[in-house]
Amino acid sequence: MSDIQIMEKTRLTVLREMQLFIIVWLGQLIALIGSSTTAFALDIWVYNRTGSVTQFALVSLFNTLPLILISPIAGPLVDKWDRRKTMIFADVLACLGTIAIGVLFVIGRLEVWHIYLANTFTAVFMAFHTPAYTASTVLIVPKQHLNRANGLMSLMYGISLIIAPTLGGVLLSIVHLQGIILFHVSAVFIAVVSLMLVRFPEVSTSDVATAKSSFLSEATYGFTYLIARPGLLGLVLFSASSFYIVGGINVITIPLVLNFVSVSFLGTILSLFGIAILAGGLLVSIWGGLERNIYAIYGCMLLSGVFIFVAGLQPSLVIFTAGIFLFFLTQPIVSSSTQAVMQNKVEPNVQGRVFAIKGAIEAAAFPLGYITIGPLAEKVFEPLMATNGSLAGSIGQIIGVGSGRGMGLLLMIIGVLTILETSIAYLYPRLRFVEDELPNVSNAVAMATPAAGIAADTASSQNDAVSLIS
Template sequence: MLASLEKTPLTIFREMKLFIIVWVGQLIASIGTTISAFALDVWVYEQTGSVTQFALIALANTLPLILLAPVAGLFVDRWDRKWTMIISDLLAILPTVAIAILLLIGRLEIWHIYLANTSSAVFMAFQMPAFIASITLLVPKQHLGRANGMLSLMNGTARLVAPPLGGVLLGLISLQGIIALHITTIFLSIGILLLLQFPQSRTPDITNEGSSFLKQTTYGFTYLLARPGLLGVLIISAYSFFLVGGVQVITTPLILSFAPVTVLGTIISLFGVAILAGGLLMGIWGGLERNMNMIYGCMLLTGVFLIVAGVQASIFVFIVGIFLFFLLRPIIASSTQAIFQAKVEPLVQGRVFSIKGAIEAVGLPLGYITIGPLAEKVFEPLMATDGFLAGNIGQIIGVGTGRGMGLLCIIMGILTISATCIAYFFPRLRLVEDELPDVIDEVALATPAADIPAMAK
């Protein structure tokens, strides 16, 4: 029994071979897409000189993913997942081709960028849940943690590589060349998908196909409401996204209160390294057998690291605390995703995962719009040299610029630890891995090694 649990890296590679091939293609596409997005952001800033435009571009990228989640999830469950990814990629690249043509003839304008980003995001609302829902078809249950860690590694790699590489490529091949590179990477990833045969789920669809379109599109919500343990996992995940939004919105001004602007970029890149390292750790290790224990432990440590980051007016202490905070992010995300993949029937994963992604996506901007104003309008004045809290809390953590944001980090840390402890006493959440049956064992998880790659039917 013990011998069966101890697998060599070669054995793990063989069992995850199909997923790894797909992952490589998606990594190539992700790097190309992120570099292109970075270059377009630079172009927009050079044309307008407005930082506000970045927020509008981010909104154009995010809003369709949230609004279309119920509908996209329904069709992802009805369509072949591999072909959904291929067609979505093809359609999502068309707006980029249009930008390239407009740029070539000298007619590109700012509103074209917004329109193109929104159009691409519409199609990516189908591609992303199709990819995530395919993982249970490509990976044995015992490797879900590794697979999800590799997803975090993919996202972290793209975000870390894009800014420096995009800056170099802008000088070498200009924006037109970067867009051509983006299109090339997408077609490479599509080519890889075309060469592969995805296993098909044998799990029957548990939804009522005769129900109305409205009931079908809202099925993801009703599915989660009927399973409070899964809903609790999703709430924890969304809250962790909220924390990320809160940390991101105060990081820049807090760092600038300690150090000059020349240091800011280096520190933010360092936090990207933390996300990359966390994804790499999960990709190699795979996590604990019980994912809920991993989630509880990491959320408690998240609270501790937030307190550490805010407790002292020291740039070194802040960097250490936030670095460790971001290091845990891929571990939390991988563990929550593994629970959903193991417990949600494969033929409804598109609907459920789309709703999951939409709710998590809301958490990020919610952190921006709540923590940001609280820091600027409430806590910074309270912790000013002559502020209301200067004579008590200020004697412990210091006063002046940045100390209000430090106090806010401490409060977020305390709330995270408290909420995690409360969540532990919710039995449906704590026992979700025991009470809900595993569904992944009912799926054809892998094709024989000889069939990889094989031409798609």
């Protein structure tokens, strides 16, 4: 048998073993494109209606805040409920907020506060959907393919980042907001159908999952679980730091790029960064990652610091774009490797609670980057690096002065701090040896074969549909 035939056979084996996951993933990808396209259209509507950057930013806040607040409650419930049905319910109910916006728009009654309310409503249900989706991955993907599955999830977000703005702009001019909302609803319908076509293996219960406990202890279980395992807690905090950096870079990117190019070219630059995320996710899904995930995390975080430092070094659009492109290229590797460690070390029957807390911490870190690094750039570093600024005669002689150089200096500092943080994290033995000190959990929790998962009988599907309606 030739090498090419062996490679083809290997690819077919991987696809067959990941068949359940790929069916679910395709449905969720379509739903994400629909929701991202709607979010883009609503952002444009809010900004055109108000002309206010603050109100524009509040849209993101109302998307994020409920996730942080509801996750500790959602996690215990996700562990008790059927995760596939939880995803179906969350997809359907979250879509109701979008439908309400469409109705209000058609009758001419849509206001900005309606969008805030709808985003909050949607985010509440996504607080259930996200941990259910993440925790179900270990049930339907063999352990050796977890990095590939997590890479595909990063790829999913990269695809939506590239497609949604372009598709949203085209659809706004053709079918307007109501048409985009109809497209969103149709995309969610496809995602729900894909979930109803498969069956997830049952999660075996354990004493820790079924013991009687108070609501408060259930809600805080994810925290106590991580605190009892310092290596995992360190991993979550290390991962959250990358979200913080991404938030800070996002808030710096637009004003910094506009120092070089017009608004019309800005979209091209942002699309390049979306391509970087897509490429990183594709790389992990094909490559499968390192055998020791923690080394991939350390290495990519270290490289991230170098790339951020280089991005701010000179007043050059090419250097900045190349540095930030490479930074975003590493992020799917960090996130997928982190997720793989968590999936291997956290028992499947408590993953809903633990992943909900992990998601809340990471979600909180992202806007924290916005609200700390943004003002630092505008109020502190830009004045320092102005033509007559305090640092113009020293550092300014090396990296340049004027508009944008304060943000460049801030990027260099973030890069250095990221390198230092990674070095300190490497010296922490609980994190460095987390894959050795904690045992792998078994993902043989009634691991169904793809054929068994898909070959659900018609009567069972009808019963599920009835239970959803009721």
